[in-house]
Amino acid sequence: MDQIEIFKALSNKTRLQILNWLKEPELHFPDHKASCGESDGGVCVGHIQKKAGLTQSTISEYLAVLQRAGLVTANRVGQWTYYKRNEEAFAALSNLVASEL
Amino acid sequence: MDQIEIFKALSNKTRLQILNWLKEPELHFPDHKASCGESDGGVCVGHIQKKAGLTQSTISEYLAVLQRAGLVTANRVGQWTYYKRNEEAFAALSNLVASEL
DNA sequence: AATATATATCGGTATTTCCCGATATTCCAA
């Protein structure tokens, strides 16, 4: 739980959007299951990339930033890496902001 | 309430320390009143600067960053500028993190 | 084995941030 790493990860519009999209994957990525299969709520990099409109390398790096901050978890299955929110981390962050900031 | 500006402001160890010190000014700046007078919980730049151990210009700029983010308020009285936490902003941030992140 | 697909990593340029010293501004005191 590195506060500074977390706040840095949250200091970018695109990364905030991604986190928001991942709150409701089936809403924001309606055709994900059809093209990427079942993934327990995780969304693959390519879909996130297309929606964000930045390059593949940039989105891959952004997801790595979010993962290093602990805000998302990655799950590689075959050729896809599924990313999903780490709600425990958000709960912990919420507590931290509410009581220790 | 610019989320990104707030998270950027929080992405620095010294600024986080300052915000923490300002939670209990009389504890962290025990001799403040004697040298800077009554200030309604605000602490002058010089005291913050000495405690932080960075230069005056850096701390002045950091306080401006925190102020632009809305996290502190400044109150100039004579030759001193007293900074204090804006607790309303922290409450709003806490709500935001708890419900919209 | 060869190819195609999804993702990660590398190298690079432009911008931003960190932190400094020097200078400007504002206010007080003699």
Add this chain to the structure above:
DNA sequence: TTGGAATATCGGGAAATACCGATATATATT
């Protein structure tokens, strides 16, 4: 009104960040 104290602002060098295109790696398919 001159000097001193507190703060703000300016200019700059080093490091980090925002993106990109190109390439590498891993997996799946044929």
